[in-house]
Amino acid sequence: MLPAELLRQSRIESVAQSLREDIGEGDITARLIPADKQASGRVITREPAVVAGRAWVDEVFRQVDPAVRLDWRVNDGDRVEANQVLFTLAGSARSLLTAERTALNWLQTLSGVATRCADYAARVAHTQVRLLDTRKTLPGLRLAEKYAVTCGGCHNHRIGLWDAFLIKENHIAACGSIAAAVAEARRIAPGRPVEVETENLDELDQALAAGADIIMLDEFSLEDMRTAVQRVAGRARLEASGGISDQTLVAVAETGVDFISIGALTKHVRAIDLSMRLD
Secondary structure, X not given: OOOHHHHHHHHHHHHHHXXXXXXXXXXXXXXXXXXXXXXXXXXXXXXXXXXXXXXXXXXXXXXXXXXXXXXXXXXXXXXXXXXXXXXXEEEEHHHHHHHHHXXXXXXXXXXXXXHHHHHHHHHXXXXXXXEEOOOOOOOOOHHHHHXXXXXOOOXXXXXOOOOOEEEOHHHHHHHOOHHHHHHHHHHHXXXXXXEEEEOOHHHHHHHHHHOOOEEEEEOOOHHHHHHHXXXXXXXXXXXXXXXXXXXXXXXXXXXXXXXXXXXXXXXXXXXXXXXXXXX
């Protein structure tokens, strides 16, 4: 689970940056509107989606104008249909229009992640597998995207390079062996999870013998995945990774692996089509 305070601080900072890049020295178009003009409106989705990003929208309006009032009709994780109202808003017309694009950018992007994740999760709901995100996130949006992943019913892998070990081919080569890499990980940070990437069944056996907590099966065939599940027999958790597509997802899940990690959950984002309409 993402640390709440880390997520909050990231949200404040990333929203501030997104507003700086949009507003710059000031919204000159909004100045066409009288400063005392009040307005109300609503935000709708033009397509079915799973919602994620309420707190980012709230933060945008808080930073632009705390007096703007938002009335949410949905929660993060809710499924919505085309033309459904997500929230209404009221306040200074200038503020509503200045904040509009940035707020919708956050909501459409994070809802896009959540919608993709919900689709993938539904496909494997008949199995026990947990779908994981990766570090293949949009620069600067990692924590926000990882939050959206959970809104869509999938799960977070490690947050970054600091909270868990993932020993890959180059780490193994530099350390000398899988056993040596795992032993050094235990010495450096005894309480941190240790995962080892393997490319064949022989490396799987080495990782198991070394005491890895999680063993990644990198681009294993379906047959080798099934063999790995039988061979490990619960002594470590198994994560399938590499080349997982819409066409192979269900078959991989049905091999009995514990996790499937999919970079596409966060790196192949298609934003949801949203619209703000003033009354």
